[in-house]
Amino acid sequence: MQEGQRYCRKCLLREMDEAEYFKNMYDYIARLPHEDKVSDEEYERRLSICKGCDYLLQGMCRLCGCYVEMRAVMKVRGCPDIPDRWKA
Amino acid sequence: MAKLLINTERKLSKISKEIYGHFSEHLGRCIYEGIYVGEDSPIENVNGMRTDVVEALKAIKVPVLRWPGGCFADEYHWEDGIGPKEERKTIINTHWGGVVEDNSFGTHEYFELCRQLGCKTYVNGNLGSGTVREMSEWVEYMTFKGVSPMAKLRAENGHEEPWKVDYFGVGNENWGCGGNMTPEYYANEYRRYQTYVRDYSQHSMDPQEHIKPSILKVCCGPNVDDYEWTRGVLETCFRHSEGSPHGFMDGLSLHYYVHPEGWVKKGSATDFDEKVWYKTLSKALYMDELIRRHGAIMDEFDPNKEIAMIVDEWGTWFTVEPGTNPGFLYQQNTIRDALVAGITLNIFNKHSDRVRMANIAQIVNVLQAMLLTEGDKMIKTPTYHIFDMYKCHQDAQLVESWIDTKTIGLEEEYMVPNLTESVSIGEDGKLHITVTNLSVEEASEIDAVIDCRVSSVTGEIVTGEMHEMNTFEDPGRVQLQKFDAVEMNEKGLRFVAPPCSVLHLTVEMA
């Protein structure tokens, strides 16, 4: 195996390029089938709720580990809090 | 027709139940959210531990749980995680996603979790950035019975009685995140630190406890194929070690992950083609060579196999699910993961004379997890069902078996045998056969020739199209199903293993 012998999980994080990760995420959102996504209004409504939520940490929901800009766009996803904060 | 030969008269080695062990790190949502939600959570819990998760894990008979890391172990200072919760130190977990670690899950909570699971304990100490005194006092805090400063502190924090530490890891990945050490340097440090991992059971009044050391010490072993590390550490640990049995250690660890596209890119957990399927499975099979070659070096120093090989990190490691924190290592789990688990566990069973513990990474929400959670929802992954199926092998007696295979695959470099198997006689006196069929499309008819008369057989199976998985929207797609297409005959059994399947037959012998 040509994999590095003495690399561990921590080393990887240090090497990670964040900007590229977020670009990939936005490309992924753009490629999602239209029917799987919520409307623009619903998307903004969900994000505004996240913005006022204590579980939001640097764009990520601490309860589920998802970046909310990704999670909020998907129809099937809910807010993981109990009760669901996105449910009007 | 493939022949499967089983010789029940030839008993080879005991399959330690700890081979079916697990790993939980302060990483992503493994401990926090996945296991521990706190007593005030709206999610049903007992002393802060999620009831749904504990119940699901009890059902697969988790035998041992490694904690608190991983890389986290070598930066963990145990004193931060004891005492009143509101006074515990809050730190940033710089290793994993930069989230706040409030230390609300610490030593007491870990032992409470193991109590609820009914499992053995495997605590990993901090050699990389901790002191000898810190490690020594932690062991005293956890295990000393009687009057001592640390025992007093434990009692003040609400636990009068000592706990039982079954395994203690002296550092983790010290070739990397645990200090970037050379084998010789680590081995000398290991010798020094482990001296102060005192076995307080020697002070016990119970004569039974004097027979065996109570805490089994685990020395940091190699990553993947780093044979130089294995040899270097053993050489230094065995030098001038007269009077101290087997190089001051009871176990030597090995870490190996399967990432189909390599270390940097890894590859998607759910989006892959047949080429990547075989590539992944061939990388899972590589575990066999790693055990044999590291085992051969261990044999030179320890021919009686007194030191256990402990594969305390293994499993699939894919690119994280899109849109999730890359530091959380959250990935989905498909039929491909079920095959990786079945293949690897068959390999461990077959090497159970040397491999006596393994800990898949990790138990909930991280890497090849058993369970995934989201808020109050929980799903069981295909890998969970394999651990459920294979629990029959825990503490069973491995017996000789051989299966006739053919080589399949799409790329020369990643060809695999179409079948793997392992067979044991369980504590229930029954014969347990586990078989994996690695082929994407071809079923295999198997003729099992057994050296005793079969009086009854039952079966269970995990199978499906290679991408199938359980999701929060569709949690029951991959399940453990009944498998009854088995024919008994005078020589043994005949059955057909479907493509992409892992199956288990329970055989009663006349």
Ligand code: SF4
């Ligand atoms: S998804 Fe829910 S819990 Fe998470 S940040 Fe948004 S509102 Fe808060």
